[in-house]
Amino acid sequence: MLKAGAAQLIVLHHLAFYGPMSDHVQPMWPALIDWLGDSARIAVQVFLVIGGFLAAKSLAPGGLPGLNACASPLQAIQRRYIKLAPPFIAATLIAALANALASSAMSHDSISAPATFGQLSAHALLLHGVLGYESLSAGAWYVAIDFQLYALTALALWTAGRVAGQRPLAWLVPDMVAAGVALSLLYFNLDAGWDNWAPYFFGSYGLGMLAWWASDPRRRNGAVIALMLLLVVPVWLALALEFRSRIELALAVACVLFLCGRNATVLHGRAWTAVNMLGRISYAVFLIHFPVSLLVNTAFVTWAPLAPEWQALGMLTAWAASLVAGAAFHRWVELPLGRVVQSLAGKAPVRSVSV
Structure with a gap:
């Protein structure tokens, strides 16, 4: 449910922020468009917190030093790249094509310049942000950051295993992570110059x-209380130093996951079926929604009246089209491509990417 809701807010945020349909709708619904274009972006914190939650499950489910079921950090990092990169590369190529089509029909600052070989290569390596290349799609930065965070976590857990050796240092890893959270929130996250690097986001x-x-x-209850203190205290100090709504949201999501993140209850009904489906395709929607929205923007500002009502209909159309395209991308690109790449890498195929 968290992933499904956050994905919808991210789609709507980009529709409101990039325009040009939202430029025409803004006079009719100024408060809504302004909120979607600004505050709704913090929904990405949901994905960051869930990413850490699932990374802990995968790499160190018991919170002990070392890597779970991985011979080396390079093996874990390679596995994560294989999950993230192939569908991202496919979506990036689609975005490059969408930018080219849009630029032939309209002029707007949401359209990127024609993609270069270096730019595409940097995207394929998930290094576009750190190398200073313009992203070809909104949200492309997140995929690179997720990969950095996972790689940093794998290296830290492996290092902790080397330090601990055969000693049962059960609190070494949680203490290391809590220290990393504090350092991120109290230093790196206060400096926007770090926003292309994992330490800026490691707090969440x-x-x-x-x-x-x-x-x-x-x-035991005492251990749970100690872990919750490790979770809450750095956030409290960070918010006291400088309040950030994104960090407040990250804490709220972490608390929700603590309370019910391992709940195995299966909720039935059409509404929950839809929520589960939206959660499964959230990564695909995240990847494909920008080129879809760009093409719908182009169509509506080119051939439809520029009246706010018509452009609002265009925004709703782009939202719906993004969900349909996301479902199709998940079924016919993400999953088959993942199986092919996993097979070539000699790994067992995975069902989907949990981002």
């Missing part, structure tokens, strides 16, 4: 990891 990611370990039903 680390909260998700701590939430996974705190929600372990095998832990």
Whole structure:
């Protein structure tokens, strides 16, 4: 449900922020468009916290030093790249084509310049942000950051395993993560110059990891309380230093995951079926919605009246088209491409990417 809701807000945020349809709708609904174009972007914190939660589940489910079921951090990093990159590369190529088509019909600052080989190569390596290349699609930065965060986590867990050796240092990893959360929130996250690097976002990611370990039903009450203090105290200090709504939201999501993140209850009904489906395709929607929205923008500002009502209909059309395209991309690109790449890499195929 968290992933499904956050994905919708991200789509609507980009529709409102990039325009040009939203430029014509803004006079009719100024408060809504302004909120979607600005505040709704913090929904990405949901994905950051969930990413940390699932990384802890995958790499260190018990919170112990070392990597779970991985011979080396390079193996874990390679596995993550294989999951993230192939559908991202496919979506990037679609975005480059969409930008080219849009630029032939209209002029707007949401359209990127023609893609270069270096730019496409940097995207394929998930290094476009750190190398200073313009993103070809809204949200492309997140995929690169998710990969950085996972790689940083794998290296930290492996290092902790080397330090611990055969000693049962059960609190070494949670303490390391809590220290990383504090350093991120109290220093890196206050400097926008770090926003192309993992430390800027590790505060939210680390909260998700701590939430996974705190929600372990095998832990005694005292250990759970200690973990929750490790989770809450750095956030409290960070918000006291400088209030940030995005960090407040990250803490709220971590608390929700702590309370019910391992709940195995299956909720039935059409509404929950739809929510589960939206959650499964959230990564595909995240990848494909910008080129779809760009093409719908182009169509409506070129051939439809520029009246706010017509352009509002265009925004709704772009939202719906993004969901349909996301479902199609998930079924016919993300999953088959993942199986092919996993097979070539000699790994067992995975069902989908949890982002």
